[in-house]
Amino acid sequence: MKTIALLATTLVATAGLYAADVAARITVDASAPGHAVSPLLHGIFFEDINYGADGGLYAELVQNRSFEHAEHFYAYGKVARGEAAGELGIETVEPLNAKNPHYLRMTVRNPDKGFGIANYGYGGIAVKAGENYFFSVRARADAAFTGANGALRAILEDETGRPLGECTCDRLEADWKKFEGTIKSGATATQARLVVLATAAGRVDLDVVSLFPEHTFKNRRNGLRADLAQMLAEMHPAFLRFPGGCIVEGMDLPNRYQWKDTIGDIAERPQNWNRWQDAIRNQTAPQYYQTDGLGFFEYFQLCEDIGAEPLPILNCGMACQFQSKQLVPLAQLDPFVQDALDLIEFANGEVSTNWGARRAALGHPAPFNLKLIGVGNEQWGEQYFERYPIFYKAIKAKYPDIRIVTGAGPGVDGPEFDRWKLAWDKFKSGTPADLVDEHYYRPPQWFLENAGRYDAQDRAGPKIFAGEFAAHDRGRRNSLRAALAEAAFMTGLVRNSDAVAMSSYAPLFAKAGAYQWAPDLIWFDNARVYGSPSYYVQMLFARNRPDVVLPVAIESAGGVGAAGAAAADILSTAPKPLPPLFAVAGRDPRAGELILTVVNPFTEAREAEVAMRGVVRFAPEARATVLTSASADDENTFEAPRKVAPREETFAVSGPVFTHTFAANSLTIIRLKIRE
Ligand code: AHR
Numbered sequence: 001m002k003t004i005a006l007l008a009t010t011l012v013a014t015a016g017l018y019a020a021d022v023a024a025r026i027t028v029d030a031s032a033p034g035h036a037v038s039p040l041l042h043g044i045f046f047e048d049i050n051y052g053a054d055g056g057l058y059a060e061l062v063q064n065r066s067f068e069h070a071e072h073f074y075a076y077g078k079v080a081r082g083e084a085a086g087e088l089g090i091e092t093v094e095p096l097n098a099k100n101p102h103y104l105r106m107t108v109r110n111p112d113k114g115f116g117i118a119n120y121g122y123g124g125i126a127v128k129a130g131e132n133y134f135f136s137v138r139a140r141a142d143a144a145f146t147g148a149n150g151a152l153r154a155i156l157e158d159e160t161g162r163p164l165g166e167c168t169c170d171r172l173e174a175d176w177k178k179f180e181g182t183i184k185s186g187a188t189a190t191q192a193r194l195v196v197l198a199t200a201a202g203r204v205d206l207d208v209v210s211l212f213p214e215h216t217f218k219n220r221r222n223g224l225r226a227d228l229a230q231m232l233a234e235m236h237p238a239f240l241r242f243p244g245g246c247i248v249e250g251m252d253l254p255n256r257y258q259w260k261d262t263i264g265d266i267a268e269r270p271q272n273w274n275r276w277q278d279a280i281r282n283q284t285a286p287q288y289y290q291t292d293g294l295g296f297f298e299y300f301q302l303c304e305d306i307g308a309e310p311l312p313i314l315n316c317g318m319a320c321q322f323q324s325k326q327l328v329p330l331a332q333l334d335p336f337v338q339d340a341l342d343l344i345e346f347a348n349g350e351v352s353t354n355w356g357a358r359r360a361a362l363g364h365p366a367p368f369n370l371k372l373i374g375v376g377n378e379q380w381g382e383q384y385f386e387r388y389p390i391f392y393k394a395i396k397a398k399y400p401d402i403r404i405v406t407g408a409g410p411g412v413d414g415p416e417f418d419r420w421k422l423a424w425d426k427f428k429s430g431t432p433a434d435l436v437d438e439h440y441y442r443p444p445q446w447f448l449e450n451a452g453r454y455d456a457q458d459r460a461g462p463k464i465f466a467g468e469f470a471a472h473d474r475g476r477r478n479s480l481r482a483a484l485a486e487a488a489f490m491t492g493l494v495r496n497s498d499a500v501a502m503s504s505y506a507p508l509f510a511k512a513g514a515y516q517w518a519p520d521l522i523w524f525d526n527a528r529v530y531g532s533p534s535y536y537v538q539m540l541f542a543r544n545r546p547d548v549v550l551p552v553a554i555e556s557a558g559g560v561g562a563a564g565a566a567a568a569d570i571l572s573t574a575p576k577p578l579p580p581l582f583a584v585a586g587r588d589p590r591a592g593e594l595i596l597t598v599v600n601p602f603t604e605a606r607e608a609e610v611a612m613r614g615v616v617r618f619a620p621e622a623r624a625t626v627l628t629s630a631s632a633d634d635e636n637t638f639e640a641p642r643k644v645a646p647r648e649e650t651f652a653v654s655g656p657v658f659t660h661t662f663a664a665n666s667l668t669i670i671r672l673k674i675r676e
Contacts, residue, residue, distance in 0.1 A: 013311040022659060023606040024580035027553040030587070030594060030674075031614025034549040035498035037586060038463075042542035045468055047245030048290055049276045049517055052509035053121035056524065057295040059225045061133070062194060065291070067102045068271040074287045075120050079195055082113030086198075092639045095205045096138050096176050099261075099270040103138075103207040106198055108145070113154070114197035119209060122190035123514070126526035127156060127164060132214035134221075136180045136329050137196065138207040138267060141172040145202025151353050152204070154211075159191035172204065178267075182214070190527050191539050208267045217303050222293060227510070227529050231522050232306055236542045239309040239372070241504055242299050247290070248313045248377045251275040252324035255291040256315045259343055262295025263362065269295060273601055275320070279516030296419060297359070300347060300368040303430070310347070311405065311502075313374035314340050317387050324411075327383055330390070337394045344370060372403050375610060378439060380409030380420050392433075405465055406433035412440045419608040435501055437467035444471040444485030447602060449576045451489050454496035464499055468506035470519055470534065478519040480665055481632035483533035484601040487667045488582035489542050491597060495549060495584045505538050512638070523638075530641030533634075537667060538628050540646060544548060544625070544669045546595045548585020555607070557582045581606055581662060588671075596670040600662040603632065612672065613654040619673035624649040628666035 017090065046052065055063065063075035072090040080086070086108040095101045109116045119125075151170035153453060167181030185192075194211050198204050216223030218355065232240075238557045243257050250256030261270050274288040296312070301312040317328030328336060342355050347370035349356030359365070364465050375391045376384060390407060395402055409420045424436075440446070447469075459581040469489075470483035486505070493500045521535045531539070554645035556579070582599040594615065600606050612618070629644045636643050651660075653672060662668055 003375050014623050021607075022557050022609045024555050024608040025611065026555075026581065026583050026596070026598070026608050026612045027555075027556045027587040028594065028596060029551045029611060032551055033587060034492070034551060036548055037494060037546050038497045038501040040238045040502045041493065041500070042230060042237065042409055042496050042538060043241065043308060043311070043504045044501055044508060045241040045245070045506045046508050047150065047243060047247050047301065047506070048274060049245065049247070049293075049507050050515035050520060051122065051288070051511035052507065053294045054289065054291050056511055056513065057224050057228045058291070059212055059216045059223055060291065060293055061125045061213070062209050062289070063122050064119075064289070065209050066100050066267070066271060067104050068100065068209055068402060069287050069289055070187060070273075071287055072102055075122075077118045077120065077443045079114060079116050079197065081115070081197075082108055084112040084115040085110045086115045088117065091205065097268055098205060099268050103205050104207065106204045108198045108201050108204065111197075111201055112563060113201055114639050116195060116197035118193045118195045120193050122526060124526055125156070125211070126190045127185040127188065127192050129185060129188045131185055132213045132217055133165075133183045133185060134180065134181055134214060135194070136165055136178060136208070136210045136667050137169065138176050138178055139169070139172050140174060140176045142174070142203040144213075145198070145200050145204055146172055146174070148202065150198060150200030150202055150204070152198060154181060154183060154186055155195045155197065156192050157185065157195055158189040159193070164189060166191060167283065176205075176207070183211075210266070222298065222299065224294065224298070224302060228522070228524060229302065229306070230533060230534070231529055232302075235417065235539045236554060237306060237308045238542065239502060239504075240299070240303050240306070240312060241311040241374070244313060244377060246275055246320055246377065248321040249318060250315070251278070251320055251326065253319045255328045255404070256319060259296045259312070259314070259339065262292035262345075263358065265645050266291070266293050270285050271294065271651050272489050276516045285516065294615050296343070296346070296577045297328075297362050297364070301364070306366065309372060310368060310370050311372040311374060312370070313377055313405070314343065314345060316384070316391055317374060317375035318379055318383060321378070321380065330386060330417070332388055333387060337391055340375070340391055340395055341398055341668045344373065344395070344402060352607075371401070372405060373436075374405035374407070376407040376436060378410040379407040380422060381414060386424050390432075393405060403434035404631050405435045405437050405467075406462065408438045410439055412438045415527035433462040435463045435465040439468040439506075440466075441468070441470050441472055444482050444601075447471045447485035447489040448578055448582075451492040451582055452471040452548075454490075454492055454499050457496060457499040459499055464492060466500060466503035468504065470505055472513055476518045478523070478532035478635050479632060480629050482519060482625070483537045483644070484599055484632070484665060484667060486534055487537045487541070488536070488599040488601055491582045491584040491599060494541070494545070494586065494597070495552075497549065505534055510589035526639065528638050530636050530638060531645075532636055535626065536644070536646050539627060540627065540667065540669055541597070544595050544597065546588050546669070548587045548589075550585040550594070551585050552585045553585055554581060591654045591671070592674050594672045594674060598662050598668045598670070599662065600666050603664050605633035605661050605664045607659055607661045609657065609659050615656050615674055617675040618653050618654055618656065619675055620654060621669045622653045624651060624671075625669045626654065626663065626666055628663045632665045
């Protein structure tokens with residue numbers, strides 16, 4: 001595609017000229033390739049925060065499907081139409097199974113035009129005209145109901161009560177049985193509800209009331225919301241860290257994430273409360289639970305579907321150290337270690353093994369080829385270093401090829417981090433880690449000033465996993481400013497990717513109006529989704545990851561540099577000097593291209609002289625992908641989801657030295673095809 005008008009003024013390449021008044025000189029030495037870039041460098045971190053799983057990526061449309069919320073009728077309402085009469089109650093006698101102890105009892109005295117319940121989903125159910133929805137329920141009934149040939153009508157209604165479609169389940173019995181039906185929606189609605197009505201008098205028990213769109217990601221049953229999963233696929237993530245985060249630790253030990261509770265029949269997965277019920281900031285959500293419908297099988301399957309390496313994180317016998325601080329005594333750690341070993345067997349074991357057979361029974365006899373595992377989330381202190389080696393030794397003894405990720409606590413500087421480093425130094429000669437997981441949520445300025453954080457990293461130590469990071473701008477907004485600070489920082493991750501093997505932004509998802517933490521990568525409601533500017537930064541880095549890094553020298557010219565720092569509107573009163581531009585370069589041999597990534601986080605456009613040493617000829621046309629907007633304050637919204645989104649450009653290049661203007665507040669990725 002030829003030059004797009006919007007950017008034409010900023011993308012001016014004057015090949016062969018030697019510009020005297022440029023702001024910077026960028027010299028790339030293509031004749032001296034450096035280290036290979038880690039193929040795992042850019043990935044995703046998923047946690048069930050901000051309704052990321054239930055009410056989000058997990059496509060279940062019914063909230064509180066098993067009546068296990070503390071408020072058992074949460075998201076439900078009673079329906080009695082015409083002269084209908086009866087009672088609704090919650091019972092625990094002879095439940096569906098012990099892991100799912102509560103169920104709904106409908107005692108119908110007069111069914112008339114319909115007696116039953118309505119489920120309002122997660123603030124409404126979004127349905128589309130012409131699409132199918134799979135209804136299912138576990139039910140049983142007494143002799144009065146069955147003797148009267150009673151049935152259950154499952155009806156989708158819009159917010160005015162207009163029916164959109166329905167199905168019927170009949171032949172209920174005295175024992176629990178699963179019933180299924182398909183409802184085709186006759187119209188599109190965002191505030192629909194699912195109504196389940198009994199057609200006869202008598203007693204009917206219901207549990208696991210469920211409604212799924214037929215169209216899920218890859219059309220899998222018990223699957224994922226297609227639009228949200230597609231956003232992940234489009235990032236081209238190298239790995240997917242799961243399930244947390246603080247979720248792994250739990251507020252206390254009983255609340256911790258237990259993977260064995262998350263596989264198999266959804267009716268047998270015990271519901272856990274979500275520790276993000278009590279948000280640190282923003283909104284609390286007392287009825288926020290984890291059904292674990294998006295469990296470990298669905299997780300491995302998603303990894304496979306989007307080509308990402310799985311990186312499960314496991315509890316290491318420690319609950320959140322900011323909250324309950326509960327610890328499993330060392331002598332009682334065995335079941336936790338066994339959980340780790342069993343998870344590896346579940347992922348990779350032959351079908352003749354116990355857990356390999358469980359995987360096969362779930363429909364995936366082939367192994368998932370797990371290579372990485374994390375022990376603990378944000379753990380620190382001696383207590384962690386007492387527990388971690390027990391896991392390390394057991395895992396390496398049985399699975400020497402599995403690479404282990406160690407937590408590095410919640411921060412990356414200050415006394416806590418120094419204490420962690422001391423503990424680590426004492427410890428590492430005995431039991432090294434393969435990767436160390438560092439987390440940083442800092443202002444944009446920190447990211448700019450720390451783009452060289454890993455330049456002097458000890459290459460002999462464990463590899464770095466920048467496992468959770470995000471620039472927190474004023475008001476914790478998903479601004480372009482924050483995204484560009486992350487991009488500038490990420491040029492340092494690529495440059496040092498012999499030391500930094502992996503990285504992921506956090507958190508991933510946020511549901512508008514129901515989130516506990518901001519900023520986030522992807523925002524959605526029940527029917528819509530958009531990527532933040534940070535989403536596009538992550539996507540562009542992943543899609544333009546070179547195979548080999550090339551040396552880059554960036555010099556200030558024309559008096560920009562320290563003075564340039566003052567021009568950045570994100571800096572505090574005492575900023576550290578910044579380079580005139582942030583840049584990293586590399587080679588993509590498969591495409592036969594050089595990739596130059598340049599971040600200009602400053603408020604004025606900057607012209608640079610770009611010199612490509614060691615390349616004789618390029619194709620005459622270069623491609624540039626540019627992420628920018630009129631203001632660094634700009635964000636994406638449901639109304640303007642691509643206000644800040646990448647735009648493609650081409651420009652003419654006739655030689656290895658050219659000038660190029662990098663727009664104010666921009667990330668630019670230039671691809672130059674080599675003709676040699
Ligand atoms: O990403 C949100 C939280 O930040 C994670 O759960 C935790 O690991 C970190 O403190």
